Amino acid sequence: MNKDVVVLNCGSSSVKFAIIDAVTGKAGLSGLAESLGNADASLTYKLNGEKTSFSLTDNAGHTEALNAISKIIEDTGVKPIAVGHRVVHGGEKFKEAALVNNEVLTAVEDYASMAPLHNLANLKGIVTAQKAYPNLPHVCVFDTSFFQSMPQKAYIYALPMRLYKEHGIRRYGFHGTSHKFILDSAAKLLDKPVEETSIISAHLGNGCSVTAIEKGKAVDTSLGFTPLEGLVMGTRCGDMDPSLPGTLQKKLGKTADEINDLLNKQSGLLGISELSNDCRTLEEEAEKGHEGALLAIEIFCYRLAKYIASYLIATPSLDAIVFTGGIGENSSLIRETTMNYFAHLGVTLDEQKNLDARFGKGGEITSSSSSKTVFVVPTNEEWVIAAEAATFA
Ligand code: AMP
Numbered sequence: 150m151n152k153d154v155v156v157l158n159c160g161s162s163s164v165k166f167a168i169i170d171a172v173t174g175k176a177g178l179s180g181l182a183e184s185l186g187n188a189d190a191s192l193t194y195k196l197n198g199e200k201t202s203f204s205l206t207d208n209a210g211h212t213e214a215l216n217a218i219s220k221i222i223e224d225t226g227v228k229p230i231a232v233g234h235r236v237v238h239g240g241e242k243f244k245e246a247a248l249v250n251n252e253v254l255t256a257v258e259d260y261a262s263m264a265p266l267h268n269l270a271n272l273k274g275i276v277t278a279q280k281a282y283p284n285l286p287h288v289c290v291f292d293t294s295f296f297q298s299m300p301q302k303a304y305i306y307a308l309p310m311r312l313y314k315e316h317g318i319r320r321y322g323f324h325g326t327s328h329k330f331i332l333d334s335a336a337k338l339l340d341k342p343v344e345e346t347s348i349i350s351a352h353l354g355n356g357c358s359v360t361a362i363e364k365g366k367a368v369d370t371s372l373g374f375t376p377l378e379g380l381v382m383g384t385r386c387g388d389m390d391p392s393l394p395g396t397l398q399k400k401l402g403k404t405a406d407e408i409n410d411l412l413n414k415q416s417g418l419l420g421i422s423e424l425s426n427d428c429r430t431l432e433e434e435a436e437k438g439h440e441g442a443l444l445a446i447e448i449f450c451y452r453l454a455k456y457i458a459s460y461l462i463a464t465p466s467l468d469a470i471v472f473t474g475g476i477g478e479n480s481s482l483i484r485e486t487t488m489n490y491f492a493h494l495g496v497t498l499d500e501q502k503n504l505d506a507r508f509g510k511g512g513e514i515t516s517s518s519s520s521k522t523v524f525v526v527p528t529n530e531e532w533v534i535a536a537e538a539a540t541f542a
Contacts, residue, residue, distance in 0.1 A: 159274025171539035174532035233538030239291030295325030354474035495520030
């Protein structure tokens with residue numbers, strides 16, 4: 150039976166799209182419309198391995214992009230059974246995926262106060278795609294749902310409780326679809342039921358997060374109220390002294406928005422290295438002795454190791470530590486440098502397995518004598534979205 154699902158991820162100036170087989174996770178078609186709203190708006194897609202690019206009309210927006218996308222899908226002859234929408238913020242309301250209706254749309258709009266750029270773009274994508282596919286079920290799959298199992302001790306900040314009660318200020322967590330995929334994959338690798346599987350999942354891409362999962366449930370995660378807390382990321386700072394934004398505002402004479410921009414877009418690997426947010430570039434330059442690149446990699450791995458170490462106490466049944474995301478899947482250097490901090494706890498990597506696991510291969514990378522198992526698992530967030538959406542078809 151046909152299980153093809155259209156998966157859409159609408160950003161403020163882009164639409165990422167794919168047709169995913171909800172059973173196999175294979176993408177027959179995938180593409181990206183970008184620079185929407187600008188003169189150089191364009192669309193690129195890959196169909197059966199063949200790449201095509203074209204310019205969209207000047208200042209084309211989400212509507213033009215989605216019209217072009219539905220035409221490309223129509224031309225493939227595929228008859229999708231559902232549309233899965235990635236939605237960043239589902240607040241405390243959405244503990245799982247939801248079929249789009251007026252109540253769901255209102256809630257997505259309400260939560261835009263906590264993720265303004267993302268949720269409003271997601272909403273635009275849903276409303277436009279509903280017009281392109283009026284007869285298909287549209288399903289919201291939220292980045293935050295997977296973390297709704299966290300206990301209060303993990304999600305309440307040590308702030309006046311009224312801020313949580315009246316304004317919803319708490320840790321929400323993000324990258325939920327990826328961590329869910331990693332949990333399911335680890336359970337298969339370990340040959341255990343998901344609800345008995347315990348892992349520490351490290352999603353390391355441009356955005357980075359670690360999640361502690363005890364017996365199939367998220368019990369803690371490093372991203373917080375927004376996707377700025379926790380690890381060092383490509384351009385985001387992660388943890389720092391919470392008095393710094395106020396201090397910097399005064400010292401640099403900047404507005405709160407400008408400081409927010411500095412912490413989100415000019416910090417992290419880019420800020421430390423003064424070179425790049427791209428881990429590949431940093432590794433190449435570190436090899437040649439670039440001091441900024443060396444320091445950025447060192448701080449990235451040390452912060453990551455500290456988080457993994459702290460989550461050892463949140464996962465007493467730990468089965469495995471898992472790396473995923475562009476960096477987690479491909480950088481043997483980051484994995485080795487991070488896991489070396491655990492040598493005194495008996496965790497040892499197998500050098501060859503660590504190299505072999507790169508570039509989409511994955512697998513176990515620990516030596517046979519290691520006290521803990523470490524896996525590399527290529528993530529597939531689109532598959533999770535497609536599989537969830539298909540349940541409503
Ligand atoms: P993502 O957001 O998951 O696409 O991940 C993007 C990050 O993965 C960027 O920092 C890339 O530099 C990094 N990355 C991709 N391939 C490699 C590689 N072969 N070695 C190191 N980092 C990589």
